[in-house]
Amino acid sequence: xxxxxKNSSKNPNIRATVQSGxxxxxxxxxTPTPMLLDNExxxxxxxxNRNESDKTxxxxxxxxxxxxxxNNVARQAAEAIAENRNANKPSQIRKFYDELCMWETKVSLExxxxxxxxxxxxxxxxxxxxxxxxxxxxxxxxxxIGDCLKQVKTPETLRICxxxxxxxxxFYKELEDK
Numbered sequence: 001x002x003x004x005x006k007n008s009s010k011n012p013n014i015r016a017t018v019q020s021g022x023x024x025x026x027x028x029x030x031t032p033t034p035m036l037l038d039n040e041x042x043x044x045x046x047x048x049n050r051n052e053s054d055k056t057x058x059x060x061x062x063x064x065x066x067x068x069x070x071n072n073v074a075r076q077a078a079e080a081i082a083e084n085r086n087a088n089k090p091s092q093i094r095k096f097y098d099e100l101c102m103w104e105t106k107v108s109l110e111x112x113x114x115x116x117x118x119x120x121x122x123x124x125x126x127x128x129x130x131x132x133x134x135x136x137x138x139x140x141x142x143x144x145i146g147d148c149l150k151q152v153k154t155p156e157t158l159r160i161c162x163x164x165x166x167x168x169x170x171f172y173k174e175l176e177d178k
Contacts, residue, residue, distance in 0.1 A: 060164075082175035
């Protein structure tokens with residue numbers, strides 16, 4: 001027996017109204033032309049602001065773990081991100097770190113559910129785009145975290161991603177206080 005929402009019994013035309021409104025919508029969908037950066041990162045032209053330089057961090061490879069990943073690579077990333085004093089506020093960066101920690105904790109408690117959690121982990125990219133659109137973070141930070149999230153394929157790479165972000169955050173805090 002089908003279940004019905006008690007609100008739909010009050011007004012059976014609600015569903016039809018919503019559907020017809022969607023079908024008759026005059027919203028134009030714009031699909032930006034993708035471009036390739038560094039032979040690896042695909043983004044759209046609106047992701048990068050023309051006033052911002054696109055700085056990349058070398059050796060940002062999680063597997064196998066480079067001995068300098070949590071040291072020099074994280075420091076270089078922090079230096080590149082700290083250059084923009086108008087964006088990349090510590091509270092915004094911390095927000096993304098906290099969410100990544102939350103997902104890493106969930107995965108560490110239930111590693112078999114990693115595939116279920118992965119779409120939500122990768123949704124951080126959408127949240128980064130939103131924060132960039134509000135000018136809370138810049139293109140360099142979006143690219144850094146996007147490059148990190150691209151490498152998250154297993155619970156172990158998620159753990160390395162979180163540890164890299166932790167190291168980055170430590171160096172960033174040092175630079176931000178100066």
